[in-house]
Amino acid sequence: MELHIIQSTIKELESSSFNINNIITSVLRIAQKRFDIEELLFFKLLRIKITSEGNKGVFEDVKKIAFRKRMSVEEYEQLCNKVYLLTLEVRKTNWYDEKSQKMLNDRIIPYTISEIILDLDHHQSLLEDNKVPEGLASLDAFYANESKQKLDNALYNHIFNYKTILNRIKDRLMDYLVNVENEMLQEKEIDIMDVKTELQLLIQEGYTVKQKCYVRSNGEFYGDYISGEDYVAWLQECKIFIKKILMIEKYMMNSLSKQIMQMGMDKMFFGS
Structure with a gap:
């Protein structure tokens, strides 16, 4: 497998306009070539x-x-669970x-990723269109605002939950791709100067x-701050870089341990 394929997939995932279904298709191909059974199960189930x-x-x-990887039936069943x-x-x-006006804790959303994305778009459209008509009498306007607020509360909650699910999936995709990239870089004996x-x-x-x-603040409520898509993208690059450093350190410590053990073995043979 070529390193540039992994890195281009990471780059695509970093973009603000990425298609999560396309990324999952690419990741499934990578996982199948590498016999990464856990990722195959995880993303296929989602x-x-x-x-x-x-x-x-x-x-x-x-x-x-899994059986081509020589996993036992028991190991595979445990992994599936x-x-x-x-x-x-x-x-x-x-x-x-919205019907009971109650929060249902730990509710599982059973939809496919495509269905979640479609329902998210639908909810966002409903939220934009949920407005109180102008020219209503005072009492009518009161009830219309009350009704709007109830629907807004439900829509905000559903939108937040759908985005949370998609972000969890994105994080898992990124973690897997970065780990694969780091493994491939380690195989090439990554240069610290890079x-x-x-x-x-x-x-x-x-x-x-x-x-x-x-962004310069007007000073009334809060201080100056930094915001924008470029800033979010830069933070994501920093996050990937930090994960890469941690993987490199782990690799270097493993290599150092092996060298120390080898030195000890050489000394033992030399003194015998």
């Missing part, structure tokens, strides 16, 4: 609606690949029910982003 038949179909589909519970955590929400260069570029880019996204 792409379908939660049903007994659908879950069973995914488990049967991935089982063939573990991953299924992980997907439920991703789908878990505190859902506001890391220093990347850090310098990030710092320089940070100054540019600050100048571009700096």
Whole structure:
């Protein structure tokens, strides 16, 4: 597998206009080539609606690949249970029910990713269109505002929950891709100078982003701040860089331990 494929997928995921279904398709291809069974199960389960038949179909589909990896039946069944519970955590929400006007804690959203995205768009459109008509009498305006507020509360809650689910999936995608990238970089004996260069570029880019996204406050409620898409994208790059550094440090410590052990073995043989 080519490193540039992983890095281009990461770049696509960093963009503000990424298509999460396309990213998942790419990640599934990567996971299948690498025999990463947990990721195959996880993202395949998220792409379908939660049903007994659908879950069973995914488990049967991935089982063939798992057995090619020489996983035992018991190991595979345990992994299926573990991953299924992980997907439920991703789908878990505190859902506001507009009929009962109560919060339903730990409600599982069973929809496919495509259905979640469509319903999110629908909710956002409803929120934009939910306005009180002009020219109403005082009492009518009072009840209209009350009705609007109730619907707004439900819509805000549902939009927040849908975005939270999608962000959880995005984070999992990013974590997996960064880990794969780091493994491939380690295989190529990554040069520390490259890391220093990347850090310098990030710092320089940070100054540019600050100048571009700096917002001066009117001073009434809060101080000056930095905001904007470029700033969010830069923070995401910093997050990936930090994860990369942590992986490199882990790799260097493992290599150092092996060298120390080898030195000890050499000394033992030398003194014998």
